[in-house]
Amino acid sequence: MTDKARDAILQRLRNRQPGFDTPSQRVAIETPSWPMEARIAQFKSMLESVRAEVHVVEPENWTDCLKTLVAEKQINNLLYAKQGPLAEAIEAAWGDTLLPELVCDERPVDEWKEEIFFQTDAAVTSARAAIAETGSLVLWPDAFEPRTWSLVPPVHFVIVDGEKLYNTFAEVVEAEQWARQMPTNALLVSGPSKSADIQQTLAYGVHGPTELIVILKASS
């Protein structure tokens, strides 16, 4: 059925006479380009406007910041990627028994779905890059930091490197040549999950994380 449909649809589309009214003027789109300090300020204010937390810290201090935050938020267990880019620093910094238990399950998520859905308080992942204009994190989930980690636990901590803070989405797509190497899933995350479906009133934490906490590593 689908092949027949395919041929019929394509045939109909090809039958039309060319003669499109395509607007052809050249358009100059102004794109912002901020110096680093302003870029960070923009990133922070955009994310904070949608109730995300942003902590800008010296690169070597990010684990201290994470430790303080997990303690403050009384998190019982924290999902992290044992083979991911943050593992070494997290494991070195932990040690303290008062901190939440570090958990990592390297099996396919299907095999421990119940734990991640109903027993995991928080997850920490890295971000590939970030975007100042819209206050967005660029995530490319992979075998170490799977897709559900940034989605299912109620609290999501993201560690992002200030050097990877781009001005705009267009800039990151071009600079990193995404078109040639798209992963199975690429994401922009710009705040905690939200909805205004009930009487236009904003509510946070609908299906994804209720809290999004960003630690941006940047040297002053």
Place this chain on the structure above:
Amino acid sequence: MQQRVDFHSRIEQALGNPQLKASLRSAMDGLMANRKACFPDADALEALRLRGAQIRANALSKLPQLLLQLEQRCTQNGIRVHWAESVDEANGIVLGIMREHQAELLIKGKSMVSEEMDLNRFLEAQGIECLESDLGEYILQLAGEPPSHIVAPAIHKTRQDIARLFKEKFPDIPYSDDVDTLTRNARGILRKKFYAASAGLSGVNFAVAESGTLCLVENEGNGRMCTTVPPVHIAVTGIEKVVEKLAHVPPLLKLLTRSATGQHITTYFNMISGPRRTGEKDGPKEVHLVLLDNGRSRIYEDNELVNTLRCIRCGACMNHCPIYTRIGGHAYGTTIPGPIGSILEPQKAGLDNLGELPVASTLCGACAEVCPVRIPIPTLLNRLRYERIRSDHDGATHGQGSGRTRKEAAIWKAWSWLHRSPVRYRLALTLATRLRKILPLGLGPWTRVRKPPRIAAKNLHRRAREEGFNDR
């Protein structure tokens, strides 16, 4: 005729509902203000709209090639591509996938194409449960109603309506009309469903041909859930949603979220380019893409009407429409309401079915002014009005000429005959002034609610002559 009667009675009903009017007014005012705040620089906005229009028109101009490229790239990435000429075929494809996996629960992200397909009713008749997971759509599914707005589906409901609905459907959960509590309750109920569902369905905002990427815009995380957690993901989309390059996505995304709700960006922008790869720990094991035609290729035949297909479904035209704001989405009786619906739906269903919709417009032009891809909606509304009464049977639109009446045709013929000759014209005017007391002055619906204009005792020519103007 049935349609006409339904449309008019739905309008009467909507206009007679003060609560609906008040919620629509305040919601639309909010959405308009938010959009405006997001586009502070008028020149930058115009440049961006032009860019958006170019990107969409470019994609349409290469539509057959781009669809083939999309199919090829998706297939390389491991996505299975299906083509459907009609809603029935598309429903059949989804059912086939569900049966193949013995799947009993389909959890759905927001998809207007699935509304177009009436997929929920179809699958439920086959014994498969469909569950909407977008908060607004979920509320409407509980209420047994269709969406009334394409971006904010439950915009016609108050939080008290929703609280009562939850109490009725979930008597064990204590009553609350607090928005945060209602949201938290829905989260709890739906989380278990995401956990259990054997397949997830989503729409597609942009399908990128060069990389075989399906883009999804959302705020709640339900779109991510539906496309990540269940072992099978089915994406349904119209064939017009394709764009050529990944670099075309950022400007369209910017236009879409800002035009729709005045957000600089939505919480999640999800780009899916394939199922779980070897070594990956989650994500669906199968991804299917259903490409639906359902009349789109016919719209594509006409060089002017093809611009209907540029639409990126932001809903700005309805937010700014004085008609939509007064009658709401349900009155239109179509999947897509508002100005864009009034040009799109009659072309799909035929002017003989929905020919009244293009007439239900003041042609004020607000929709075209805000459209992020510059669809000339009023021009197309006018064009469809013409299609509805033309009698030469030349053109692709279904139901052409269906609104033509002998009486109206005769009146315009006479009008044109009168105006072609100065002698006839003056004679007619003089006659009209003489017979002004006995001429019928009812002008249909216009004079039902307005005082009919009186014909003056002396026409302008005569008064000018009397004032001493030379007639030659």
